[in-house]
Structure formats: structure tokens, C-alpha cells
Amino acid sequence: MAIPTKPVSKAGVTPETNPKPKPKSKGSWWQAKEPQRQDNSAIIGERKTTPYVFSLPAILLVAGLLGFPVLWGVWQSLYRRPSLGADPDWVGLQNYADMFASDAFWESLKKTTIFVTGSLILALALGLFFSHALFKVVGRFRFLRAVMIGPYIVSNVAAAVMFRILFNAQFGTMNQALEWLPFVDSGPRWLADPTIAMVTVIFTQVWTDLPLVILLLLGGMMSIDQAHLDAALVDGASGWDRAIHITSPLLAPQILISVVWISYSTLTGLGVVLALTGGGPLKATQTTAMEMYTVAFRNLEFNQALAIASFILLLNGLLTLAYLRIGRKYNYDA
Amino acid sequence: MTDTLSQDEIPADRIAEEPLTAGERSRRKWRPTGSGRATQIFKNVLISIPLILLVIWTVGPFLVTLSVSLKDKVEVFADPSLIPANPSLDAYGDVVRSDSFTTSFWNSVFVGLGTTALTILISVPAAYAFARFRFRGRHLLLLFTLLPRLVPTIGMMIPIYRLAIATNMLDRRLTLIVVYTSMLLPLAVWLLVGFFQSIPRDIEEAANVDGASLWGRLRYIVVPLAAPAMITVGVLAFREAWNEFTLVLVLVNSPGNRTLPFELYKLQGVEGVADYPIEAAFTVLTILPFIIFYTFVEKHVVAGLVSGSGK
Numbered sequence: 115m116a117i118p119t120k121p122v123s124k125a126g127v128t129p130e131t132n133p134k135p136k137p138k139s140k141g142s143w144w145q146a147k148e149p150q151r152q153d154n155s156a157i158i159g160e161r162k163t164t165p166y167v168f169s170l171p172a173i174l175l176v177a178g179l180l181g182f183p184v185l186w187g188v189w190q191s192l193y194r195r196p197s198l199g200a201d202p203d204w205v206g207l208q209n210y211a212d213m214f215a216s217d218a219f220w221e222s223l224k225k226t227t228i229f230v231t232g233s234l235i236l237a238l239a240l241g242l243f244f245s246h247a248l249f250k251v252v253g254r255f256r257f258l259r260a261v262m263i264g265p266y267i268v269s270n271v272a273a274a275v276m277f278r279i280l281f282n283a284q285f286g287t288m289n290q291a292l293e294w295l296p297f298v299d300s301g302p303r304w305l306a307d308p309t310i311a312m313v314t315v316i317f318t319q320v321w322t323d324l325p326l327v328i329l330l331l332l333g334g335m336m337s338i339d340q341a342h343l344d345a346a347l348v349d350g351a352s353g354w355d356r357a358i359h360i361t362s363p364l365l366a367p368q369i370l371i372s373v374v375w376i377s378y379s380t381l382t383g384l385g386v387v388l389a390l391t392g393g394g395p396l397k398a399t400q401t402t403a404m405e406m407y408t409v410a411f412r413n414l415e416f417n418q419a420l421a422i423a424s425f426i427l428l429l430n431g432l433l434t435l436a437y438l439r440i441g442r443k444y445n446y447d448a
Numbered sequence: 449m450t451d452t453l454s455q456d457e458i459p460a461d462r463i464a465e466e467p468l469t470a471g472e473r474s475r476r477k478w479r480p481t482g483s484g485r486a487t488q489i490f491k492n493v494l495i496s497i498p499l500i501l502l503v504i505w506t507v508g509p510f511l512v513t514l515s516v517s518l519k520d521k522v523e524v525f526a527d528p529s530l531i532p533a534n535p536s537l538d539a540y541g542d543v544v545r546s547d548s549f550t551t552s553f554w555n556s557v558f559v560g561l562g563t564t565a566l567t568i569l570i571s572v573p574a575a576y577a578f579a580r581f582r583f584r585g586r587h588l589l590l591l592f593t594l595l596p597r598l599v600p601t602i603g604m605m606i607p608i609y610r611l612a613i614a615t616n617m618l619d620r621r622l623t624l625i626v627v628y629t630s631m632l633l634p635l636a637v638w639l640l641v642g643f644f645q646s647i648p649r650d651i652e653e654a655a656n657v658d659g660a661s662l663w664g665r666l667r668y669i670v671v672p673l674a675a676p677a678m679i680t681v682g683v684l685a686f687r688e689a690w691n692e693f694t695l696v697l698v699l700v701n702s703p704g705n706r707t708l709p710f711e712l713y714k715l716q717g718v719e720g721v722a723d724y725p726i727e728a729a730f731t732v733l734t735i736l737p738f739i740i741f742y743t744f745v746e747k748h749v750v751a752g753l754v755s756g757s758g759k
Contacts, residue, residue: 162583164577164581164662165577165580165581165583165586166577166583166585167573168573168574168576168577168581169573169574169577169578169585169588171570171573171574172570172571172573172574172592172633172637173574173585173588173592175570175626175629175630175633176592176595176630176633176634178630179604179608179626179627179630179631180595180596180599180604180630180631180634181595181599183604183607183608183611184598184599184603184604184607186607186610186611187603187606187607190607190610240505243498244498244501244502244505246498247495247498247499247501247502248499248502250495251495251499255499258499258502258503260743260746261503261506261507262502262506263746264506264507264510265506267687267691267735267738267739267742268691268735269690269691269692269693269708269709269712269734270691270693270709271693271709271712271713271716272691272709272712272731272734272735273509274716275513275712275716275727275728275730275731276509276510276512276513276731277509278716279509279512279513279516279724279727279728280508280509280512280513282724284525284528285524285525285528286512286528287508287512287528287530290528290529321505321509324505378597378600382600382601382602382603383602384601384602384694385693385694388693388694388697388713389693389713389716403602406602406605407605407694410605410606411698416606416610419606420606420607423602423603423605423606424603426600426602426603427598427599427600427603430597430598430600430603431598433597434594434597434598437597438594
């Protein structure tokens with residue numbers, strides 16, 4: 115947990131009484147979380163079955179509804195129904211071959227790349243900018259943090275409606291503001307123009323994702339050792355210099371985690387695209403996730419769609435690996 | 449270190465003292481270091497510009513939506529200014545009177561509360577087992593924390609849909625509750641494990657010596673102490689159920705079982721000229737209950753949100 119307002123203090127338990135974290139061990143980074151006491155069953159008088167009974171419902175539910183369906187889905191991507199309602203036939207990797215042979219798939223991959231890259235750039239730029247600004251006033255303006263969380267508690271559909279209104283070509287505030295400028299005749303048709311629709315989608319996606327990025331980066335800034343900044347101050351570094359050359363490099367783990375997290379959320383995110391544009395206009399925002407949804411629930415080719423879903427899962431698995439590596443490298447626990 | 453220094457005095461032996469994190473330092477001495485009133489005012493302005501931008505960025509879309517919801521259908525196009533000339537609550541009246549809103553609102557409340565209750569009911573004992581006991585399968589905890597990351601909603605969509613058909617659970621609110629709970633459990637268990645481990649074992653051992661049973665300890669020690677973490681888990685669960693959109697679109701069909709995001713999505717998909725005030729009012733009424741609820745528990749939740757961000 116990166117924010118100093120840990121719930122621990124609220125429970126009236128002082129940190130001093132906590133079990134001290136295990137000194138550097140050869141275990142993985144996540145194992146550092148475990149209490150170091152060897153007698154883990156030290157609370158006497160327990161039946162051996164208690165922990166199993168306690169944890170079984172959770173394990174069953176997660177295995178049954180998260181683990182199993184995905185494995186089943188990957189397995190089913192090797193089958194195909196000759197016609198709707200017929201029994202599926204084993205086709206091996208044919209669904210994948212068809213997927214890679216399809217123009218729509220490659221086109222969607224291109225769109226996804228733009229979507230992920232654009233969101234990364236915008237989210238990191240805004241995230242660093244806003245978290246630096248918030249950091250300067252830490253302790254004051256507490257309401258700002260509460261306000262800043264706002265987009266996080268809004269559903270994707272609600273965000274889509276809000277941005278559809280904001281970016282409306284005729285009465286949207288965005289175009290009203292643009293047309294107020296002397297050199298702009300009429301603002302772009304944000305959602306109807308295939309070349310610009312993706313920009314609108316990126317804006318909306320980043321708007322919904324930014325609160326967590328800001329909180330993550332802000333938490334990282336709060337934990338930076340002040341001595342580094344003092345030294346730079348003594349050497350005469352300006353505020354901007356310190357932000358660029360000291361704070362940002364020391365934020366590396368949080369920035370990397372943000373990168374992984376935004377990539378994850380845009381690569382696998384369907385809600386914003388579906389609710390805002392539905393992949394249109396002219397498939398301009400048809401990302402791979404959206405392509406999967408179209409193939410499955412509009413064309414009803416479920417097995418073909420499962421091949422696309424498995425492909426996304428594979429990319430997502432790579433992201434998870436990156437996440438774990440970052441966690442291990444910096445001993446960072448997000 | 450008790451802070452008896454005045455705020456703008458920088459102690460000469462700062463380096464000799466125990467190092468402060470940047471966060472602590474900022475809180476102690478936030479005033480700009482310039483000399484003279486004019487410089488200070490200038491620096492304050494300079495600092496506040498990004499903050500104002502942040503507020504505009506965050507609140508802007510809300511305000512625009514609120515503004516449209518107070519106009520009527522024609523006025524939206526005729527008068528695009530932010531402040532409506534003659535605001536009316538007609539759109540809200542229409543939305544609140546419509547079946548689609550009332551039904552989906554109560555469905556959302558039902559699914560939200562159900563998910564919250566089930567998540568807490570299942571995650572608290574599981575987290576307690578992971579935190580306190582040494583047992584086979586304890587290391588599933590890592591898999592637990594990683595699963596939601598490995599399994600995004602997009603990967604679950606089709607399999608869960610087929611599974612729901614196979615078990616005749618399609619188009620039921622109960623299905624939504626169970627599915628959302630399973631999605632929330634890893635994060636909930638992970639948050640609670642961290643919290644339970646921070647509760648000193650000695651307290652429980654002392655209670656045990658005094659004759660408290662396992663249930664007694666859970667009831668009178670663990671659960672009361674873990675209340676803040678449980679509130680966080682509850683809010684996260686409720687938020688997920690209240691806002692989730694892609695799975696409900698797939699799992700539910702009939703109007704009687706839809707939740708708010710589904711109904712809002714349907715609303716904007718209706719053919720013909722979109723009725724923007726109705727859409728905007730519906731959106732505001734979707735967000736408002738959660739904002740009200742959230743403001744009451746905000747200070748308990750923020751820490752949990754950050755931990756959840758990595759998931």
C-alpha cells in the first residue's frame with residue numbers, strides 16, 4: 115500500500131506491534147508479505163480442517179468461475195461448429211489460422227496498438243503532471259483527492275454518455291470552446307469522423323483510468339527519500355529539473371506499473387469502446403477486444419471468437435510477466 | 449520528532465535529523481521558499497494552475513452532463529451554453545417515472561448488496577485462513593492475487609455465457625451476484641490477508657488463554673479490528689456490481705433483470721434522434737447514489753483503492 119493513510123492506524127493498532135517484515139530472504143518478492151513466525155498454527159486448539167473449511171468456498175468459486183472457464187475457452191477454440199446449433203468438430207488450430215488470415219483481425223490489431231499507445235502517452239503525461247501538482251500541496255486541499263477519484267466510480271457506459279455529450283459536434287462544450295478561438299471555424303466531428311474517433315475513445319478511456327494512475331504515482335512520490343531532493347536543492351536545481359531528473363527516475367517502479375496497468379486496461383478493455391462508438395464509425399475504433407465481441411455476439415461464431423480471446427489472453431499473460439518482473443526487481447508490492 | 453518549529457523555519461541541522469520522506473516534509477512545510485509577498489503569491493498561482501486544470505479535467509464532463517440534463521430536447525441544440533437559461537427537472541421526472549429506470553435501479557441495488565454481502569461472507573474466512581494458518585494450499589494466495597490479472601473480463605465473457613446456458617442460469621440476477629463475487633474475491637482476499645496479518649497474533653493468543661473459541665475471537669477481535677478493510681472490500685464489491693457493464697450485457701436479457709449500465713446502454717442505442725436530456729438525467733441518477741454513498745466512506749477507501757490498482 116502506497117498511501118500513508120493505512121487503515122491500520124484506524125483500527126487502533128500501532129505499526130510497532132506489527133510482526134516485523136522478514137529480513138531479506140531468498141524467497142520471491144511476494145513471500146515477503148508472509149509473517150515470519152515459524153509457528154504459523156500457534157493459535158492452539160484449532161482443528162486441522164479449519165483452514166480448509168474457511169478457504170474452500172473462495173477457492174472453489176474462483177477456480178470454478180475464473181480459472182475453469184478460461185481454460186475451457188482455450189480448449190474450445192480448437193473446435194468449430196459446422197453450422198449454428200450443430201455439435202462442434204475438432205479442427206485443431208484452424209480457428210487460429212483463419213484468425214491470422216483475416217484482414218479484420220490485423221486491422222483490429224492496428225487499432226489496438228494505436229489505442230494502447232495513445233492511452234499510454236496521454237495517461238502518463240497527465241498522470242505525472244497532475245500527481246506532481248497534487249504532491250506540491252500534500253496535506254492541504256484534501257478534498258482534491260476525493261474529487262480526483264470521481265471518474266473511478268463512474269461506469270464505462272455513464273462515462274461514454276458524458277463524453278458523447280462533451281464531444282458532440284453541434285452543441286458539445288469541447289467544440290464550443292474550440293470555435294470560440296479566432297482561427298477555428300468549426301470543431302471536428304469527434305465521434306463521426308473516422309480519423310478522429312479514436313482520439314475521442316482514448317480521451318474517454320484515459321479519463322476513467324487516470325485516478326488510479328495518479329494515486330499510484332502520488333503514493334510513489336510520497337515515499338521518495340527527501341535527502342535526494344535536498345541535495346539537488348543545495349546544488350541549485352530548479353523545480354522543473356528536480357521533477358525531471360530526480361523525482362521521475364525514482365518513480366520508476368510506479369511508472370512501470372502504471373504502464374503495465376494502462377496497457378492491461380486498454381488491451382482487454384471493452385466497455386468504453388462498446389458504449390462510446392461500438393467500434394465505429396467505419397470500424398475506425400474496432401479494437402481486438404471489440405472484434406472478439408463482434409465475432410462472438412453479432413456473428414455468433416463463438417469458437418472463432420474464442421481464438422481471438424485466447425490471443426488477447428496470451429498478450430495479457432506477457433503483461434502479467436512484465437508486472438511480476440517489475441515487482442521482483444524493485445521489491446515493489448502494488 | 450515533535451514539530452515545535454515554526455513552519456517556514458528550515459532547521460540548519462536538517463541533514464543530521466532522521467530523514468523525512470518527501471510526503472512528510474511537504475506536509476510540514478508547504479509554503480513556497482521565495483522571499484517577499486509578491487513572489488509567494490506568484491508561486492501560489494503557479495502551483496494552483498495545474499490543480500485547477502485537474503478539477504476541470506475531472507469535473508468538466510460531470511458538469512456538462514448536469515447542464516444538459518436540466519435543459520429540454522430543443523434547448524440542448526438551440527442554446528449550447530453551460531448554464532441553462534430556464535433549467536427544469538422535467539428530464540429527471542421522465543426518467544424516474546419510467547419502468548426501465550425503476551426496475552433497473554432496484555436490480556442494481558439488489559445485485560450490488562448481494563455481491564457485497566456474498567463477497568464479505570466468503571472472503572473474510574478465506575483471508576483469515578490464509579493469514580493465520582499454515583496449511584496445504586496456502587500458496588494458492590499468489591495465484592489468487594494474480595488471477596484477475598491473468599483473466600480479464602474479456603476472456604471470461606464467452607465461457608461464462610456458455611456455462612450459464614449449460615446450467616440454465618442465463619438471465620438471472622443471482623448469476624450476476626455469483627459471477628461478480630468470484631471476480632471480486634481475489635482482490636478482497638488479498639486486501640484482507642494483509643490486514644489480518646497486521647493484527648497482532650498476541651491479542652488472539654491472549655483471548656485464547658482466556659477461553660475464547662475460534663468464533664469468539666473472530667466475532668469480538670478479528671472482525672471489529674478489520675472493519676475498515678471490510679468496508680473497503682464492501683465498497684469495491686458494490687462499485688463493481690453497480691458499474692459492471694460487459695458481462696451483464698451478455699448474461700442478462702429480459703428487461704426485468706437488467707442493471708443500470710445495461711439500461712443506460714440500451715437507452716443511447718435507441719434509433720432516431722437521441723434524447724440527450726433524458727440520457728444525461730439517467731446518467732446523473734446512475735452516478736448520484738454511489739457518490740452519496742461513497743462520500744460517507746471515502747476516507748476508509750482510498751488506501752484500498754491504491755492497493756487494488758495493481759490488480
